[in-house]
Amino acid sequence: MPKLPYDYIVVGGGTAGCPLAATLSKKFRVLLLERGGSPYGNNNISRLENFSFNLADSTPTSPAQRFLSTDGVFNHRARVLGGSTCINVGFYSRAQPSFVRNAGWDEALVNESYKWVEDKICSEGWTLGVVPYNGYTYEHINGTKFGGSIFDNNGFRHTAADLLAAGNPPNLHVFIHAYVQKIVFDTKGTKPKVIGVIFIDENSNRHEAFIKADERSEVILTSSAIGTPQLLLLSGVGPEEDLRKMNIPVILNNEHVGKDMADNPSTNIPIPTPEPQKQTLAQVVGITTEGFYIETISGFGQNNDSIVTVKNGNMSELKEVFRGGSIYEKIIGPLSKGNLSLVNTNVTSNPAVTFNYFAEPEDLRRCVAAVSLVLEIAKTRPVKDLNANINLIPKSGNETKSLPEFCKRSVTTMWHYHGGCIVGKVVDRDYKVIGIGNLRVGDSSLFVESPGTNPQATVLMLGRMMGVTMIRERLRAG
Known part of the structure; x- marks a missing residue:
């Protein structure tokens, strides 16, 4: 267990945490703490054909921890070294250029950081015999395209955990099954500053780890x-009134912690076919200018014993008989926002999360437009040639009235939720927590919208970019 203090303690060995810790360890002593276990040796993680198994696994050790939002939609959060890269569909596509500009990032460093990730864990995926309009590219371009994948051509998944191999082993300590319960503060000065964390191991033994006593360690x-917002709240950083209700000592009153939560509402149209289809996750994406994206999956089920089905807030594990695929639409940058709050002071419990799907009329308008397009796609000859028996929901004679209701009733997630620690409200432009010393955030809780068609590439890049930036700043400071 930790004895000497570290230059950096990274809490969360996921999509951003692994590349961040690996990068920082090239120059500094780093401790990476991950609440879940190892992804290695788990075929439900590494094999494409087993993708749905983790989502159906409700055991306490599952790499995918389920949570039910107050909206009634089931969702998942990763609980494994490598984070969501171990349980997602693997699709890799960079953020839209406007996202990078709005974030104020150095575009050259962004591109270098994307490339660093891509060279290590990405591949071009598989060709389907049909070439999309924009061909194959990692870039975010309007139209249809093949994106990248962290699954290789043999259907083997490469995860963020693999990026730890790029670190400096003597400087990098990685603990799994290390559940951080609380951030430790020194409150004697003019403002509170972080000095370490308290975590428990898989045997419920309590441990403390500390950073070095200087202004540069974090x-x-x-x-x-x-x-991330859950841990801030549990540690006493958040809305004072809410913290006092939980009998949590207030370190810093910040009403914005846990606010501006959002999830991109999604709907899918099943395309059942009489013959099994080639098994694919998201490979082709349609990037529109109308406020939504289109993606497809196919072939899931013929080799699987179970699949998770989410509909109207209910989850069941069913024998898979579906041989075709699905066409999905996802709303870009939803205007509807929600919040996250504690239900108790147990860090292993899920907090209460509300996304407020379609609270803003514009989100519903875009869903109607997206579903209308999906229904038109389902009527095209390539789909008809599959002899698909498509259930074109809704069946009402007046789609103008039925589609909005269909969007509301069939809303589901693509697991691209974000927010809770927004820049300018919870953290500054360097992602340091406002009003707190030696504490920074580096994940999707920073985002006001989900980058690109799928956020994985950008969150991986963020970890690498933050690490390089922090090293450069520290070396310049001497």
Whole structure:
């Protein structure tokens, strides 16, 4: 267990945490704490054909921890070294250029950081015999395209955990099954500053880890849009009134912690076919200018015994008989916002999360437009040639009235939720927590919208970019 203090403690060994810790360890002593276990040796993680198994696994050790939002939609959060890269569909596509500009990032460093990730864990995926309009590219371009994948051509998944091999082993300590319960503060000065963390191991033994006693050492939270605001609240950083209700000592009153939560509402149209289809996750994406994206999956089920089905807020594990695929639409940058709050002071419990799907009329308008397009796609000859028996919901004679209701009733997630620690409200432009010393955030809780068609590439890049930036700043300072 930790004895000497570290230059950096990274809390959360996920999509951003692994590349961040690996990068920082090239120059500094780093401790990476991950609440879940190892992804290695788990075929439900590494094999494409087993993708749905983790989502159906409700055991306490599952790499995918379920949570039910107050909206009634089931969702998941990662609980494994490598984070969501271990349980997602693997699709890799960079953020839209406007996202990078709005974030104020150095575009050259962004591109270098994307390339660093891509060279290590990405591949071009598989060709389907049909060439999309924009061909194959990692770039975010309007139209249809093949994106990249962290699954290789043999259907083997490469995860953020693999990026730890790029670190400096003597400087990098990685603890799994290390559940951080609380951030430790020194409150004697003019403002509170972080000195370490308290965590428990898989045997419920309590441990403390500390950073060095200087202004440059930091604890960095990379525990996702759920785990990071939750840990801040549990540690006494958040809305004072809410903290006092939980009998949590207030370190800093910040009403914005856990606010501005959002999830991109999604709907899918099943395309059942009489013959099994080639098994694919998201490979082709349609990037529109109308405020939504289109993606497809196919072939899931013929080799699987179970699949998770989410509909109207209910989850069941069913024998898979579906041989075709699905066409999905996802709303870009939803205007509807929600919040996250504690239900108790147990860090292993899920907090209460509300996304307020379609609270803003514009989100519903875009869903109607997206579903209308999906229905038109389902009527095209390539789909008809599959002899698909498509259930074109809704069946009402007046789609103008039925589609909005269909969007509301069929809303589901693509697991791209974000927010809770927004820049300018919870953290500054360098992602340091406002009003707190030696504490920084580096994950999707920073985002006001989900980058690109799928956020994985950008969150991986963020970890690498933050690490390089922090090293450069520290070396310049001497």
